[in-house]
Amino acid sequence: MDESRWVGARVARIDAEDKVTGRLKFMSDLSFPDMLWGAVLRSAYPHALIKKIDTSKAEAMDGVVAVLTHRDVPGLNGFGIVVPDQPVLCADKVRYMGDAVALVAATTKEGAREALQAIDVEYEPLPVVDDPEEAMLESSPRVHADGNIHHHIKVERGDVDAAFRDAAVVVENTYYTPRQMHAFMETESGVATIDEDGNITVWCGSQHPFRDQLQIARALGMNPRKIQVVSTPAGGAFGGKDEITVQIYLALLALRTGRPVKIVLSREESVVAGMKRHPMKIRMKTAAAADGTLLANEVRVVGDTGAYASLGGPVVNLAIEHSCGVYRMPNVRLEGFCVYTNNGLAGAFRGFGANQVVFALETQIDMIAERLGMDKLEFRRKNALRQGDVAALGHTMTASVGTIATLDAASRCEIWARREELKAMPSAPHKKRGIGIATELHGCGLGVGLPDYGAATIELLPGGRFAVGVSCPEIGQGNTTAFAQMAADSLGCSVGDIVMVSGDSRHTLDSGTSTASRSVYTGGNAIRSAAARMREILADVAAEALGAAREEIAFGRGGVEVRSCPAGAARRLSYREIARIGEGKGRHLKAEGDFIWPVADRGLEGYFGLPHLIYSYITQVALVEVDTLTGEVEVLRAVSIPDPGRAINPAGIEAQSEGGVVMGMGYALMEDTVIEHGITKTPNFSTYIIPTALDAPEIETIIVEEPEPSGPFGAKGIGEAVCVPITPAITNAIHDATGVWITHIPATAERVYMALKEHA
Amino acid sequence: MSPRKPGYVVPETLAEASEFLREHAEDARIIAGGTDVLVQLRRRGRAGGEHPRWLVDISRIPGLAGVSTDSGTISIGAMTTHEEIARSPIIRKGGPLLAEACASVGSPQIRARGTIGGNIMNASPAADTIAALAVLSTRVRLSDRMGTRDILITDVFVGPYKTSAQPGEVLMEVYFDALAPTCGSAFVKLGRREALAIARLSCAVVIERDDAGRVTRAAIAPGACLPMPARVESAEEMLVGKVPDEAAVDAAAREVAEEMVRRTGVRWSTDYKRPAVEAITRRAIWRALGVNVE
Numbered sequence A: 001m002d003e004s005r006w007v008g009a010r011v012a013r014i015d016a017e018d019k020v021t022g023r024l025k026f027m028s029d030l031s032f033p034d035m036l037w038g039a040v041l042r043s044a045y046p047h048a049l050i051k052k053i054d055t056s057k058a059e060a061m062d063g064v065v066a067v068l069t070h071r072d073v074p075g076l077n078g079f080g081i082v083v084p085d086q087p088v089l090c091a092d093k094v095r096y097m098g099d100a101v102a103l104v105a106a107t108t109k110e111g112a113r114e115a116l117q118a119i120d121v122e123y124e125p126l127p128v129v130d131d132p133e134e135a136m137l138e139s140s141p142r143v144h145a146d147g148n149i150h151h152h153i154k155v156e157r158g159d160v161d162a163a164f165r166d167a168a169v170v171v172e173n174t175y176y177t178p179r180q181m182h183a184f185m186e187t188e189s190g191v192a193t194i195d196e197d198g199n200i201t202v203w204c205g206s207q208h209p210f211r212d213q214l215q216i217a218r219a220l221g222m223n224p225r226k227i228q229v230v231s232t233p234a235g236g237a238f239g240g241k242d243e244i245t246v247q248i249y250l251a252l253l254a255l256r257t258g259r260p261v262k263i264v265l266s267r268e269e270s271v272v273a274g275m276k277r278h279p280m281k282i283r284m285k286t287a288a289a290a291d292g293t294l295l296a297n298e299v300r301v302v303g304d305t306g307a308y309a310s311l312g313g314p315v316v317n318l319a320i321e322h323s324c325g326v327y328r329m330p331n332v333r334l335e336g337f338c339v340y341t342n343n344g345l346a347g348a349f350r351g352f353g354a355n356q357v358v359f360a361l362e363t364q365i366d367m368i369a370e371r372l373g374m375d376k377l378e379f380r381r382k383n384a385l386r387q388g389d390v391a392a393l394g395h396t397m398t399a400s401v402g403t404i405a406t407l408d409a410a411s412r413c414e415i416w417a418r419r420e421e422l423k424a425m426p427s428a429p430h431k432k433r434g435i436g437i438a439t440e441l442h443g444c445g446l447g448v449g450l451p452d453y454g455a456a457t458i459e460l461l462p463g464g465r466f467a468v469g470v471s472c473p474e475i476g477q478g479n480t481t482a483f484a485q486m487a488a489d490s491l492g493c494s495v496g497d498i499v500m501v502s503g504d505s506r507h508t509l510d511s512g513t514s515t516a517s518r519s520v521y522t523g524g525n526a527i528r529s530a531a532a533r534m535r536e537i538l539a540d541v542a543a544e545a546l547g548a549a550r551e552e553i554a555f556g557r558g559g560v561e562v563r564s565c566p567a568g569a570a571r572r573l574s575y576r577e578i579a580r581i582g583e584g585k586g587r588h589l590k591a592e593g594d595f596i597w598p599v600a601d602r603g604l605e606g607y608f609g610l611p612h613l614i615y616s617y618i619t620q621v622a623l624v625e626v627d628t629l630t631g632e633v634e635v636l637r638a639v640s641i642p643d644p645g646r647a648i649n650p651a652g653i654e655a656q657s658e659g660g661v662v663m664g665m666g667y668a669l670m671e672d673t674v675i676e677h678g679i680t681k682t683p684n685f686s687t688y689i690i691p692t693a694l695d696a697p698e699i700e701t702i703i704v705e706e707p708e709p710s711g712p713f714g715a716k717g718i719g720e721a722v723c724v725p726i727t728p729a730i731t732n733a734i735h736d737a738t739g740v741w742i743t744h745i746p747a748t749a750e751r752v753y754m755a756l757k758e759h760a
Numbered sequence B: 001m002s003p004r005k006p007g008y009v010v011p012e013t014l015a016e017a018s019e020f021l022r023e024h025a026e027d028a029r030i031i032a033g034g035t036d037v038l039v040q041l042r043r044r045g046r047a048g049g050e051h052p053r054w055l056v057d058i059s060r061i062p063g064l065a066g067v068s069t070d071s072g073t074i075s076i077g078a079m080t081t082h083e084e085i086a087r088s089p090i091i092r093k094g095g096p097l098l099a100e101a102c103a104s105v106g107s108p109q110i111r112a113r114g115t116i117g118g119n120i121m122n123a124s125p126a127a128d129t130i131a132a133l134a135v136l137s138t139r140v141r142l143s144d145r146m147g148t149r150d151i152l153i154t155d156v157f158v159g160p161y162k163t164s165a166q167p168g169e170v171l172m173e174v175y176f177d178a179l180a181p182t183c184g185s186a187f188v189k190l191g192r193r194e195a196l197a198i199a200r201l202s203c204a205v206v207i208e209r210d211d212a213g214r215v216t217r218a219a220i221a222p223g224a225c226l227p228m229p230a231r232v233e234s235a236e237e238m239l240v241g242k243v244p245d246e247a248a249v250d251a252a253a254r255e256v257a258e259e260m261v262r263r264t265g266v267r268w269s270t271d272y273k274r275p276a277v278e279a280i281t282r283r284a285i286w287r288a289l290g291v292n293v294e
């Protein structure tokens, strides 16, 4: 068993046909008889006290079935993955323009939106806090009563001051990163239904049905068992649907009206109310010895989490963990602040704090290499952590480490190997070409101190197919296809014999989130555990039916046979036959499997989630061309070299890699949600600019595999890393082309032009 | 208080349309491809503003569609889409820079719906066709039930998003003299990305030269950076009569940038826009001269 027939193959996505034909229903496509439309009244100010809410006019409107305010929240009026500091419906204060003040359910969508305008809310505006560093001052107005510093982390190892004193090279810079938007195609949307017994089902694309169930139950003051959450499939998430979005609103409205209720956020509402990537200001001071050995890193990160915490604390923690990247860094002083402001909301986003600090660090690394006259790739190779090394946070790198393998592959890729030649052939005299490289490691899973487990179910269905249940939702990343491949190889059947059940709190066991580059590793291990138990059950049934001993039963393709069976004797049973036998005996052929993540040998007291044990590794290389007259930057080619441990589905890895490159390129060159005095200035895709297909470079993905023994078939995660080092690879390429260092992204044409001018 | 949904009328003739438009002056809005109108309606709806009471669909009025040519004059009906213009052999020969401008608009979907009439009458400073039409010395025909007036494209505009059209007037067509084979032209656009990019800056250029290579006529119009579309004659004059060399082209390009600053004043964005306008103007002039400096 466990021969790799499906694992490692370029299997077509199991949902491909339904997606391309449009047959697949996302939650925002669902309709139910008698369904109402819900709408959310958002705040009129970025920061204000609520003096009065009068809903009487709205309630009297035709077609309006319910209007709810904070008074109608039966349970805890708050949610939040770490601390429930975000009100479901604001009672006395609003802290950003996306704050929800009231809900309406009406017979039409238009009617619901009109009713919002008939709700009178009296506000007393408060001063807006929009600069995170100012927000940290005692004298600043407070977004939350206990102060604006939500979280502070400080880690020190070695003797940083001595290292800086003795270093041959010290570089110190300040970096600024933008408020990137997830830009998923499906906005935060869903439907809730309720049955006669008051059981509620919330259909809403998200990243963790069981935590949603808990947060909904808490707000409704209801037994979680009475609430089912279905969160697969989601039309994109990228971290932006990890926190509660519209689930509680839906459940509240269904509970009040007794009818199905649907909410679909408009794009503008999604941009204003939804999650973003933390803008960060990063001060980084890095030292190296004359021979190119890295000596020390001093880092100070200030992250703008906006009005509520959500995962802001863990994001800053992970920024600290990733701030020394793949390098041996014996002396570190790392400090991070997660700060409340009235600037929207920031939380989980693919990369989770690494994107910002890796941009800073990989720029520092290039600067140091250049100062020492060393090759940039060799400098990285020299300082990279190897298996067995102690990482910056003090834990030992015992799991598989892929940096060297990805750097080796990078050194051979065409745009790196031929860089001088490619550089010398710009498409016009006023254009300059450059090649940049960057690398990172990326923590998989939740880290030390957080419960991190997986569970799976396998059931033999009457026709001989297997239903495999894993709760980690399909958010477009393709995990259900990878699960089916791993299940097929674990059971000796084909992918077509697997029916995946995903993201459903009633029909799957809790396997945690589809976040943190964890779902393939977690779900895969749980599937293997369940498959082993399933095989025992099948062997039992078959042994009895064939009159053989258990030990004589062997698994082949699509069924079992009796070992050492005399030729000619029909002593084989297909899974279909076993299913029939089981059915005849009234036996339910179902197995459960579970898995608990291994963690690092050492945690950091007070900072849960740090550090990680298993990391994915990736090196990315970019070839850019800079128009020196206008500052425009074009990424011509990119090479992406991920180490996913084992590529369960190489086609899936390539899709992740390509999407990640374009996402990281948008971050490098164009994306930023501009908020001024608490007001979003880029509320739609006409002003929030993301790369289009025509902007995407030619992308080559080279997969290197450093198998992770604890992973299913050797796999670890890869979903996040793919969008991280490409950003500094591009900005380093801009430097290679022009001599200008980019420390403020996005590197828009203006910024690049101004930097060129200053440099000249 | 809540935005009403506008009524939708589809007149069969110009007279009918014009009558209706005049009668409902402030309350009615022409809709062609709708790619500007619908965005504006939605935006206004969200801001709690009033919608026009009526949308007047002019697609059935005869004579508004297509590209034609007659004794050296090229006419384009107001309802002709960007896609049609970009593909039109007549335009590609007699006004290739207009084909370039239309091909740079939005995305395939937008080009398939958006019309040249809508692009002009929306009067956005960033509209891609306007600078191109300006250097072709295009005239536009505005008609109502009383009659017709033909004016120069640059006289259509009285301010950003404001035209001199009177209630009841419909833009029927635009026309210009086909460029002679001795003419070179170019349209260059600077956007924030490669597609679906509203011009941050653009420049349209037409240059005609005699056998000796001397410039006999030059037309230069920057786009998206002037309060109202216009040619920059002071820059054009710097080229006329010369066999253009680097110095002459640089001087003309610099003059366009200076003219922009004179007309708009110095703003926070000037530090970037001045050199950028200069760069793309220089590029457009060279391309019109047949030298690709992409």
Ligand SMILES: Cc1cc2nc3c(=O)[nH]c(=O)nc-3n(C[C@H](O)[C@H](O)[C@H](O)COP(=O)(O)OP(=O)(O)OC[C@H]3O[C@@H](n4cnc5c(N)ncnc54)[C@H](O)[C@@H]3O)c2cc1C
Pocket (backbone or CB within 6 Å): B029, B030, B031, B032, B033, B034, B035, B036, B037, B038, B039, B058, B078, B079, B104, B105, B106, B107, B110, B113, B114, B115, B116, B117, B118, B119, B120, B121, B122, B126, B127, B128, B129, B169, B170, B171, B172, B196, B197, B198, B199
């Ligand atoms: C996603 C997107 C991308 C875009 N990209 C670009 C771009 O790159 N470059 C660019 O220039 N534009 C762009 N636009 C704007 C728009 O598509 C163009 O201006 C288009 O040409 C408008 O034509 P329309 O037929 O859709 O006009 P409509 O929206 O129907 O009308 C626009 C205006 O003109 C008036 N009008 C229309 N026809 C007439 C007529 N015959 N007589 C009198 N008045 C009339 C209408 O009343 C209205 O005020 C974009 C729009 C969108 C939504």
